[in-house]
Amino acid sequence: MESALNATFEVLSFGAIIVLVVLGLGIIASMMGIFNFAHGEFVLLGAYTTYLVYSFGLPVWLGMLVAPLVVAAIGFVVERLVIRRFYAAPVAAMLGTYALGLVIREGVRSLIGGLYISVPEPIAGSLTIAGVPLSRWRLAIVIITAVVMVATYLVLTRTSFGLRVRAALENPSLARVSGISTNAIYAVTFTFGAALAGLAGALVVPVFSLFADLGIRFLILGFLAIMLGGIGTFEGSVAGAAVVGVLSAALPWAVAPVLADILVFVIAIVFIKFRPGGLVAGRRV
Amino acid sequence: MREETTDGRIAPTMGRRCFLQSVAWMSGAIATGVSSWSVQPDWANAAAAPIKVGIATDLTGAIAYVGNACANVAKMVVKDINNAGGILGRPIELFVTDTASTESVAVANVRRLVQRDKVDVVLGGITSSMRNAIKDVIVTRGKTLYIYPEQYEGKECTPYLFCTGPTPAQQCDQIIPWLIKNGGKRFALPSANYVWPHVVNKYARELIEKNEGEVIFEEYYPLDQVEYSATVNNIMTNNVQVVFNTIIAPGLGPFFKQLYQAGFGKRGGRLACVFYDENALNLNAPHEIEGLASCLDYYRAVTARDPASARIQALYDEQFPGKVLLAGAATGMYRGLKLWELAVREAGNLDREHVAAALDHAKISEGPGGPAEMVPGKRHCKMNMYTAVAKNGHFEIVARSEGLVDPREC
Numbered sequence: 001m002e003s004a005l006n007a008t009f010e011v012l013s014f015g016a017i018i019v020l021v022v023l024g025l026g027i028i029a030s031m032m033g034i035f036n037f038a039h040g041e042f043v044l045l046g047a048y049t050t051y052l053v054y055s056f057g058l059p060v061w062l063g064m065l066v067a068p069l070v071v072a073a074i075g076f077v078v079e080r081l082v083i084r085r086f087y088a089a090p091v092a093a094m095l096g097t098y099a100l101g102l103v104i105r106e107g108v109r110s111l112i113g114g115l116y117i118s119v120p121e122p123i124a125g126s127l128t129i130a131g132v133p134l135s136r137w138r139l140a141i142v143i144i145t146a147v148v149m150v151a152t153y154l155v156l157t158r159t160s161f162g163l164r165v166r167a168a169l170e171n172p173s174l175a176r177v178s179g180i181s182t183n184a185i186y187a188v189t190f191t192f193g194a195a196l197a198g199l200a201g202a203l204v205v206p207v208f209s210l211f212a213d214l215g216i217r218f219l220i221l222g223f224l225a226i227m228l229g230g231i232g233t234f235e236g237s238v239a240g241a242a243v244v245g246v247l248s249a250a251l252p253w254a255v256a257p258v259l260a261d262i263l264v265f266v267i268a269i270v271f272i273k274f275r276p277g278g279l280v281a282g283r284r285v
Numbered sequence: 286m287r288e289e290t291t292d293g294r295i296a297p298t299m300g301r302r303c304f305l306q307s308v309a310w311m312s313g314a315i316a317t318g319v320s321s322w323s324v325q326p327d328w329a330n331a332a333a334a335p336i337k338v339g340i341a342t343d344l345t346g347a348i349a350y351v352g353n354a355c356a357n358v359a360k361m362v363v364k365d366i367n368n369a370g371g372i373l374g375r376p377i378e379l380f381v382t383d384t385a386s387t388e389s390v391a392v393a394n395v396r397r398l399v400q401r402d403k404v405d406v407v408l409g410g411i412t413s414s415m416r417n418a419i420k421d422v423i424v425t426r427g428k429t430l431y432i433y434p435e436q437y438e439g440k441e442c443t444p445y446l447f448c449t450g451p452t453p454a455q456q457c458d459q460i461i462p463w464l465i466k467n468g469g470k471r472f473a474l475p476s477a478n479y480v481w482p483h484v485v486n487k488y489a490r491e492l493i494e495k496n497e498g499e500v501i502f503e504e505y506y507p508l509d510q511v512e513y514s515a516t517v518n519n520i521m522t523n524n525v526q527v528v529f530n531t532i533i534a535p536g537l538g539p540f541f542k543q544l545y546q547a548g549f550g551k552r553g554g555r556l557a558c559v560f561y562d563e564n565a566l567n568l569n570a571p572h573e574i575e576g577l578a579s580c581l582d583y584y585r586a587v588t589a590r591d592p593a594s595a596r597i598q599a600l601y602d603e604q605f606p607g608k609v610l611l612a613g614a615a616t617g618m619y620r621g622l623k624l625w626e627l628a629v630r631e632a633g634n635l636d637r638e639h640v641a642a643a644l645d646h647a648k649i650s651e652g653p654g655g656p657a658e659m660v661p662g663k664r665h666c667k668m669n670m671y672t673a674v675a676k677n678g679h680f681e682i683v684a685r686s687e688g689l690v691d692p693r694e695c
Contacts, residue, residue: 003522010514106345113608114349116534116568118542126546135546208511209538209568213347217509252515257506258478 006132011249013138016145017204018245019238021218022225023152024196026237029226031169031189034083034093038101039222040215041108042194045071046201048108051119051210060206061122067202068195075194079187087186101215109212121206141203148199149238156234165189169232221248228268230278239279244268323402324360326367326376335378336371336635338363338622339404339429341395341419343411346386347534350564351411354615355434356381357605359408362622365600372629380404384411388418395419399427405635408432408621411614413441413480420446430637430644432625434617436560436581438484439665442695445641447659449624449666450617451582453488454693456559459670460580461492461529463684467578468555469526470498475516475540478505482531485559489529501525506532513540517547520554530558538568545573562613563680571678581613583654584673584680593651616653620666623649624659658689665692 025039036042046067053063082100086093121137128134156162167175168185176182201214208214221244229240247267251260272278326335340359343352363379371377380402384391391410398404399422407423407430410416416433423431424445433441436450464472472493476482482505490500501523504516513536520528528549532540541556550556550573558565561579568574588595597619601611628644629635648658655669667689673680 003518006518007514010518014512014514109345109349114345114347114353115564115608116350116538118538118567118569118573120570126548133546133548135543207539207542208535209542211535213509213535217511249512249514252512253518257504257510257515261507261510 005130006134007250007253009132009134009138011246011253013135013142014249015242015245016142017200017207018218018221018225018248019149019241020141020145020200020203021197022222022237022241022244023149024193024200025219025222026226026229026234026241027152027196028190028193030232030234030237031165032087032186033090034086034190035090035097035223036083036190036193037094037098037219038078038104039097039193039197040217040219041101041104042071042075042197042215043201043204043218044108044212044215045074045104046198047119047205047210047214048111048201049198050202050205051112051117054119059122060120064122064199064202068198071198071201072191072195075197076187076191078194079190083190084183084186101219105212105215112210112212114212117210119205119210137206141207144203148196152196153234161188221245224265224268227272228278230280233278233280236278236280243279322381324363324379324381326371326378333375335376336373336629337378337380337402337404339395339398339402339407339409340379340381340618341384341391341398341407341409342381343386343415344381344383348386348411350609351614352384352386353609354564354612355409355411355618357601357609358611358615358618359622361601361604362619364604366622366626372626373633384409384415384419386412386415388415391415391419392422395422396427399423399429404429406430406432406625406640408434408618408625411435413437416441428637430625430640432621434621435614436617438481439692439694440484442664444664445637447621447624447641447644447664447666448617448692448694449621449657451668451670452665452692452694453485455582455668455670455690456580457485457489457492459684459686459690460557460559460578460672461489461498462496463580463672464527464529464555464557464578465493465496465498467683468557471524471526472498472500473520473523473525473528474500474503474531475513475520475528476503476505476531477508477533477536479508485531486529493529498527506536508533508536510536511539513543516540517543517549520544520549521547525554527555527557530556531560533560534565534568537565541569541577542573545569550575560613561675563610564612564614566675566678566680567608571675574675575677577675578672578683579613579675579680580670580672581616582668582670583613583616584671584682585610585612586673586680586682587654587671591655594653594655597651597653611653617666620649620652620657620668623652624657624666656689660692663692663695665694667691 028036049067049070050063054060123136126133126135164180168182172182225240225244229236248264342355363377367376382394382398423429431446433448439452474486556577559580588598624647627647628640631643632639646661650656657666657668670686670690671682672684674683
């Protein structure tokens, strides 16, 4: 019983982390058709900003508040300078963002001297429920992820801005004819996606510590999630992320860990073979 | 070069000459190497040509902090030797090349070191896969001497390849009996899935069972895994007393953190990790690894009793005051260079056969951690070993080997 509760919590919390990371990636991929290979590095930048604020002697939570803003600003500049040139050429965008990611990753690596640095949680310690110690910070991540997810969904479905974003996605030409500046919409969407990545990085850095390759593993899992969930839908990315996160955390409980790592991909590929559109194909927010 | 276009605008174009210039410049840059550099001796009147020492280590990539510590130590030792008049009346010129934590990059860079720069000896390589990738380039095709300075899984018996870091026998023979006495008999062996953990675990398991301990589980994980909840649960529910860890970064920090949060330390569990040195102390908050036991040839705490170690530590701190510390992963570099220096002096020349023959029985009386000597015919190094425990973010020595420990290799 204790073990089951513990397993459920750990699987849930890792699932939440993956959802948080994939949310930004999914929004950019779905709304703009751009596969942002620098997303992992935006996560890294969020983590680095948090560490930087902390290293100045300020509280960690302040760093976590600042990180999304800083990464959003960087995302905005990147969109204006680089990404907007690639809207007509998604393959070039992949290469361009990959190069950008490489620059950011190696930049951060030299800034932190290639070291692995631990950053403390703003809420430390564990909460004992039914005899099982649950990490307070992981619990906080689950709650924050849920809030961010719901807020993002509401913005996209219930606000006029969300309507314009969806219009720009469905039919860019018609949206432009109707007086919507798709250019501005794309800039805001990309900035928002970057901010989410920054937030994800800030929240996960106490769990995984800061190192230059922090973003890479999440990037691969992220793309797998989007593929699995179905490109072009908000729910798809979230559902895909939840499935991938839960699978990669749950499988090691059942099979040998090295096998589990491969199984996640095998299951995802088999699934896509039978349902190429993904989990939530054909439905849009 | 600018040309006028048909609509009258001035547009930049690339002419043939400009293109050729760029190509020439770029090929020059590539040929001379952008990822390597040399430190020339500052002897104004060096009459004899310098002796060339090549350092091939990971200055960039995932384990760059270890590589940079090694490069720093090499610079310090070479400077020291040059200040004392060099070797055989000749100064030493240091050639440092980046192996970039990537074997394919490393092979090309090391080949350049051996074939173009024609160095007299190569020291470096951090992981075993790196050593295996570059040893052929150096020893077989390059006909050059190679010194590998890291703690590793043993079994490297290639001629002209000398190892100056600790082996499993040197580490496990010391720490396993200590762990059984100061931790318990129920062991877990969580490990990264590559050659070093597999070989160390095999050795450790035999020792654990010989000392009447028991291995509850031995499990291997992908190198980049960062989520260990299933493993932690396994450790907690099976009442494991000692976690003998061979998981490496990036998974190491999150794993220890999860173990701490699950209450492993609180219920008296003992963490052990034989590669954990002062540079690794950054990986976790001090309270998460309180009581972690490690076994290496050097810790900063050794300086309290050994004046030679204290002098070397002070020299390093003065020359490299940054975050990259002189720690267990870089001491093999010091030992290797000093042993090689003695061997060259004894041989009286730089001929590979002669230097290798002298290096085979070289001894130094001072080094980080104490004296060291090569075991004749084995190409491995005897050294002092220390068992240390992390207390409040620092290592405290809890046990010392009785004299130099035999590597028991080859």
